[in-house]
Amino acid sequence: MSATRDAALFREAHVAAHAPSATGVWSWITTVDHKRIGILYGVSAVVFLLIGGIEAVLIRLQLAVPNNALVSASTYNALFTMHGTTMIFLAVMPLNSALFNYMVPLMIGARDVAFPRLNALSYWIFLAGGLFLNSSFLVGAPPDGGWFGYTSLTLRQFSPGLNIDFWMLSLQILGASSVLASVNFIVTILDMRAPGMTLMRMPLFVWMTLVVQFLIVLAFPAVTVGLIFLMFDRFFGTHFYDVAAGGDLILWQHLFWIFGHPEVYILILPAFGIVSEVLPTFARKPLFGAPVMIYSGVLIGFFGFGVWAHHMFAAGMGPVADAAFSISTMLIAIPTGVKIFNWLATLWGGSIRFTTAFHFAAGLIAMFTIGGLSGIMHSSPPVDLQQTDSYFVVAHLHYVLIGGTLSGLLAGTFYWWPKMTGRLLDERLGRLAFWTFALGFNLAFFPQHYLGALGMPRRIYTYGADTGWGLWNFVSTVGALGIALSILLVLVNAVRSLRAAPNAPGDPWDGRTLEWRTTSPPPPHDFDTIPPVYGRDTFWREKRGDRYGRKPTPIPPPVEPHGIHLPAPSHWPVVVAVGVLIAAVGALSHVLLVIVGGVIVLAGAVAFALEHHRNPAHEHQVGELPVDRRKSAMWVFLGSECMFFGTIIGTYLAYRGRSVVGPYPHEILNIPVTTLSTFDLLMSSLLMVLALAAVQRGDHRQARLWLLGTVVFGLVFLGFQAFEFTTFVHEGLTLQQNVFGSTFFVLTGFHGGHVTLGVFWLFILWVLEMRGRLAPKDAIKVEIAGLYWHFVDIVWIVIFTVVYLIP
Amino acid sequence: MATTSPAPPGTHATSAHEHPSTGTYVKVAVILCVVTALEFAVIYIRALSPIVVPLLLVLSAGKFALVVLFYMHLRYESRAVSAIFAGSLTIAIGIAVALLTLTGAFLVFGR
Numbered sequence: 028m029s030a031t032r033d034a035a036l037f038r039e040a041h042v043a044a045h046a047p048s049a050t051g052v053w054s055w056i057t058t059v060d061h062k063r064i065g066i067l068y069g070v071s072a073v074v075f076l077l078i079g080g081i082e083a084v085l086i087r088l089q090l091a092v093p094n095n096a097l098v099s100a101s102t103y104n105a106l107f108t109m110h111g112t113t114m115i116f117l118a119v120m121p122l123n124s125a126l127f128n129y130m131v132p133l134m135i136g137a138r139d140v141a142f143p144r145l146n147a148l149s150y151w152i153f154l155a156g157g158l159f160l161n162s163s164f165l166v167g168a169p170p171d172g173g174w175f176g177y178t179s180l181t182l183r184q185f186s187p188g189l190n191i192d193f194w195m196l197s198l199q200i201l202g203a204s205s206v207l208a209s210v211n212f213i214v215t216i217l218d219m220r221a222p223g224m225t226l227m228r229m230p231l232f233v234w235m236t237l238v239v240q241f242l243i244v245l246a247f248p249a250v251t252v253g254l255i256f257l258m259f260d261r262f263f264g265t266h267f268y269d270v271a272a273g274g275d276l277i278l279w280q281h282l283f284w285i286f287g288h289p290e291v292y293i294l295i296l297p298a299f300g301i302v303s304e305v306l307p308t309f310a311r312k313p314l315f316g317a318p319v320m321i322y323s324g325v326l327i328g329f330f331g332f333g334v335w336a337h338h339m340f341a342a343g344m345g346p347v348a349d350a351a352f353s354i355s356t357m358l359i360a361i362p363t364g365v366k367i368f369n370w371l372a373t374l375w376g377g378s379i380r381f382t383t384a385f386h387f388a389a390g391l392i393a394m395f396t397i398g399g400l401s402g403i404m405h406s407s408p409p410v411d412l413q414q415t416d417s418y419f420v421v422a423h424l425h426y427v428l429i430g431g432t433l434s435g436l437l438a439g440t441f442y443w444w445p446k447m448t449g450r451l452l453d454e455r456l457g458r459l460a461f462w463t464f465a466l467g468f469n470l471a472f473f474p475q476h477y478l479g480a481l482g483m484p485r486r487i488y489t490y491g492a493d494t495g496w497g498l499w500n501f502v503s504t505v506g507a508l509g510i511a512l513s514i515l516l517v518l519v520n521a522v523r524s525l526r527a528a529p530n531a532p533g534d535p536w537d538g539r540t541l542e543w544r545t546t547s548p549p550p551p552h553d554f555d556t557i558p559p560v561y562g563r564d565t566f567w568r569e570k571r572g573d574r575y576g577r578k579p580t581p582i583p584p585p586v587e588p589h590g591i592h593l594p595a596p597s598h599w600p601v602v603v604a605v606g607v608l609i610a611a612v613g614a615l616s617h618v619l620l621v622i623v624g625g626v627i628v629l630a631g632a633v634a635f636a637l638e639h640h641r642n643p644a645h646e647h648q649v650g651e652l653p654v655d656r657r658k659s660a661m662w663v664f665l666g667s668e669c670m671f672f673g674t675i676i677g678t679y680l681a682y683r684g685r686s687v688v689g690p691y692p693h694e695i696l697n698i699p700v701t702t703l704s705t706f707d708l709l710m711s712s713l714l715m716v717l718a719l720a721a722v723q724r725g726d727h728r729q730a731r732l733w734l735l736g737t738v739v740f741g742l743v744f745l746g747f748q749a750f751e752f753t754t755f756v757h758e759g760l761t762l763q764q765n766v767f768g769s770t771f772f773v774l775t776g777f778h779g780g781h782v783t784l785g786v787f788w789l790f791i792l793w794v795l796e797m798r799g800r801l802a803p804k805d806a807i808k809v810e811i812a813g814l815y816w817h818f819v820d821i822v823w824i825v826i827f828t829v830v831y832l833i834p
Numbered sequence: 835m836a837t838t839s840p841a842p843p844g845t846h847a848t849s850a851h852e853h854p855s856t857g858t859y860v861k862v863a864v865i866l867c868v869v870t871a872l873e874f875a876v877i878y879i880r881a882l883s884p885i886v887v888p889l890l891l892v893l894s895a896g897k898f899a900l901v902v903l904f905y906m907h908l909r910y911e912s913r914a915v916s917a918i919f920a921g922s923l924t925i926a927i928g929i930a931v932a933l934l935t936l937t938g939a940f941l942v943f944g945r
Contacts, residue, residue: 245926285933332928336936654914658915681933712901716904716905720859817901821898824894827873827894828891
């Protein structure tokens with residue numbers, strides 16, 4: 028891109044900040060505005076919510092009476108699989124994302140997220156994943172192995188069609204989208220807060236968003252690794268889950284639930300954050316014990332990583348493991364209970380306004396508490412063994428995820444709708460929707476506790492009349508129709524509001540936080556001046572003063588020397604996402620499409636990276652953290668990579684000595700040659716830091732030399748790896764030969780893939796340097812590439828020790 | 835009430851920080867090479883076989899730390915960045931060890 032065009036982009040961005048929003052489909056496709064991306068997430072999620080809801084209604088209609096034949100057994104399997112997967116990954120998570128996107132920057136007084144184009148990329152990849160998953164219906168192969176995808180049910184032997192392929196590929200795509208978005212939001216929240224917005228002054232919703240992003244970054248890699256193993260087993264005949272070859276079916280359960288339990292908190296914590304905003308506003312009181320609420324949320328997130336195996340009490344882990352996970356599960360109830368008591372204390376003595384948002388928030392407290400109490404019952408292994416795979420568990424999880432999460436999301440929708448649309452919702456219709464929802468929900472799911480206690484198993488498509496389950500199943504179906512009616516009422520309310528409702532003022536609820544300080548809807552640049560922060564509930568303090576009515580001394584807005592900068596729209600995010608979609612389709616049809624998709628992704632990513640290379644507005648990206656935003660983002664990403672490689676290395680070690688046929692490691696590993704390649708990779712790290720130092724000094728000659736040197740050393744390492752792989756294959760060790768071959772090639776292959784990506788990245792930087800486009804101000808770009816390169820190095824340090832050296 | 839007092843404005847520091855000198859980089863590289871050579875050597879010394887696994891793990895951890903602290907400059911970064919990476923690494927190691935224990939490959943406690 029020429030400097031002239033860069034300058035033009037910069038000017039356009041400044042003009043755009045004070046111009047009306049662009050209109051038309053293309054403006055939405057190329058948008059990088061956090062508010063528009065929030066709306067895109069919201070609309071997409073509502074569509075998927077309706078699809079998942081239709082699946083739920085079909086499930087309930089099938090079970091309404093005994094011996095029903097509305098759908099076949101195989102259709103029923105697909106319905107409950109797609110219902111669970113859709114609701115979790117395509118409805119609730121993106122509904123949360125919609126609110127993160129729209130509200131978090133406003134609540135912290137920022138003009139956008141840290142990486143607006145990355146934000147758009149996350150959305151378009153999410154949409155690609157959602158469309159890919161649901162396209163399985165079009166080819167008659169919807170996933171049918173349950174949302175948990177337990178092996179061996181999902182292995183090729185028992186699921187030979189494309190059904191599971193659609194599921195496992197789409198989950199990997201959706202996971203990538205989630206991790207990218209989370210890296211973005213962590214940096215946004217840590218780095219882009221308005222001056223004075225200390226961490227402890229952040230609204231609870233922002234805090235819970237932050238905790239959730241860390242959970243996503245650290246939990247998704249585990250299931251990604253599990254899915255990669257499944258993909259290799261299905262596509263390439265490896266033995267990760269092949270018991271006869273020494274694999275372990277329980278490994279999948281571990282990897283899935285290491286992700287799956289934090290996922291519960293990924294779904295519920297945003298709702299907790301919403302309720303913590305709604306209740307103080309409508310009780311006209313500060314949140315009771317706000318710091319303790321923050322600590323509780325953080326503790327829930329932290330404990331969330333230590334309780335996964337309570338989903339596996341029936342798997343026979345042994346009494347010590349059962350006891351450990353039982354205790355940790357009981358412990359997590361403490362911070363959760365703290366939240367519930369603090370919400371009640373917030374209401375105590377408050378001057379409550381019974382708005383629709385308040386109704387849903389109060390409903391969450393009641394219904395989540397019921398789900399929480401049955402959860403504590405599951406923490407006891409002997410009790411859990413009786414309830415596992417029964418409708419009691421179905422009742423529990425729906426009390427948490429509908430009574431909790433969906434109630435919270437509906438509270439948030441009614442609370443923030445005026446801010447997002449500039450229109451008010453009908454309160455009477457809203458309250459009618461709440462009571463329909465509350466009645467329908469409890470009618471649908473409370474009886475399922477009884478059904479479970481009576482012994483009705485999950486995932487059966489019909490039952491006999493002599494079981495005695497007919498009455499409560501019928502009641503449950505009536506309740507499900509009630510939930511559907513309530514969602515319909517919410518949609519009618521929304522449409523009526525958009526068509527004819529009165530305009531909403533900027534602060535319709537007499538709010539407490541910064542989003543209410545700007546217009547409804549906010550302008551593209553969010554705030555005309557960066558808002559002042561006077562403490563927790565800053566806007567309330569500004570309007571009403573402290574408890575004695577004393578107003579704070581006004582703080583002048585910070586000077587923005589370069590005026591308001593908004594990022595220019597970009598089409599590269601959607602190009603990359605299209606590449607991802609093509610590659611995924613190719614994985615199920617023709618390898619050529621995989622190559623085409625891969626090339627589009629790679630070319631799109633390079634264009635994406637270089638789009639603003641010379642844009643002066645992108646040079647300094649430093650905020651509250653004394654670290655460049657791009658570097659902070661890389662560190663967060665590397666944290667996620669730690670989990671990724673930690674899980675693969677853990678699996679390699681868990682499978683040591685399990686191969687039932689040779690060749691075995693001691694027969695084949697060439698330690699002297701690998702030691703040489705290790706020296707090579709270590710020395711490439713030295714060249715990398717020398718290259719960085721040269722770029723920082725503006726010494727172009729040395730920068731070219733050391734960058735090229737790093738690339739060459741990287742290529743030499745890859746050469747060593749190619750030699751090793753070729754030799755092993757000639758000696759009989761392949762991916763398919765034994766468990767050692769599967770784990771060895773996948774571990775070292777993924778590391779080699781990272782090295783290849785690093786070499787490509789450094790090569791691009793070298794080309795830029797050769798063309799004189801790498802100035803000292805661009806050193807941060809070299810430093811970020813260097814962080815990635817050194818990370819690849821430290822992963823190899825671990826692999827060299829645990830794979831090659833330890834006998 | 836202290837709660838109404840204005841907060842101190844945010845400090846928008848620059849991202850510039852000290853990096854080690856070229857000499858330090860080279861010294862670290864030399865140490866990495868020496869330790870790698872030691873790792874290679876100890877596996878052939880029979881007398882060390884009872885302690886070879888912990889010894890290799892310690893040497894590997896030392897190399898890991900050197901690269902992270904000096905080449906990745908974590909020693910010079912803000913505490914927030916250090917906490918993010920150290921926290922993630924700790925959780926990753928904890929989960930890997932738990933996984934090994936639960937699959938019976940490495941028993942921290944009996945089953």
